[in-house]
Amino acid sequence: MIALLQRVSHASVVVDGHTLGSIDAGLMVLLCAERGDTRKEADALLTKLLSYRVFSDAAGKMNLSIRDTQGGLLLVPQFTLAADTQSGTRPSFTPAAAPAVAQELFDYFVDQARSQHALVQTGRFGADMKVSLTNDGPVTFWLETKRAPANTVIPS
Numbered sequence: 001m002i003a004l005l006q007r008v009s010h011a012s013v014v015v016d017g018h019t020l021g022s023i024d025a026g027l028m029v030l031l032c033a034e035r036g037d038t039r040k041e042a043d044a045l046l047t048k049l050l051s052y053r054v055f056s057d058a059a060g061k062m063n064l065s066i067r068d069t070q071g072g073l074l075l076v077p078q079f080t081l082a083a084d085t086q087s088g089t090r091p092s093f094t095p096a097a098a099p100a101v102a103q104e105l106f107d108y109f110v111d112q113a114r115s116q117h118a119l120v121q122t123g124r125f126g127a128d129m130k131v132s133l134t135n136d137g138p139v140t141f142w143l144e145t146k147r148a149p150a151n152t153v154i155p156s
Contacts (some may be wrong), residue, residue, distance in 0.1 A: 002081045004030040007139035013123040014130040021121030023072025032081035033097035033105040041145040075121035
């Protein structure tokens with residue numbers, strides 16, 4: 001799974017003129033499931049996301065996580081993060097998970113996030129969304145989980 005996270009002072013998602021999700025200070029996260037991703041990858045990504053230190057402490061160092069600050073978390077599904085742009089002038093979306101799988105993983109990710117963090121807002125899977133944000137910094141990070149190849153033996 002892939003997450004593009006941005007530290008924001010404000011972010012919102014609008015669909016058909018209606019605001020679905022809005023946060024003040026926190027993280028706006030674009031999420032994408034890739035082919036082969038499972039709940040295991042979703043859990044690993046959420047654990048890293050909630051612990052990732054991107055907020056400044058009293059000394060001005062990036063030492064605090066979203067858990068530490070109790071800021072807002074706006075989760076937005078975005079399959080285009082999986083685009084293969086290596087050749088030609090049109091992206092290929094072959095690496096993205098099938099829509100039904102991607103939606104199940106996005107919904108699972110949101111449920112897990114809500115069980116572990118107080119303020120979680122979302123966009124809508126498959127909708128034409130208008131996303132607005134004020135990037136604070138700017139601070140933007142790319143996080144992803146990698147699956148072990150099918151023939152790899154993982155020591156126990």
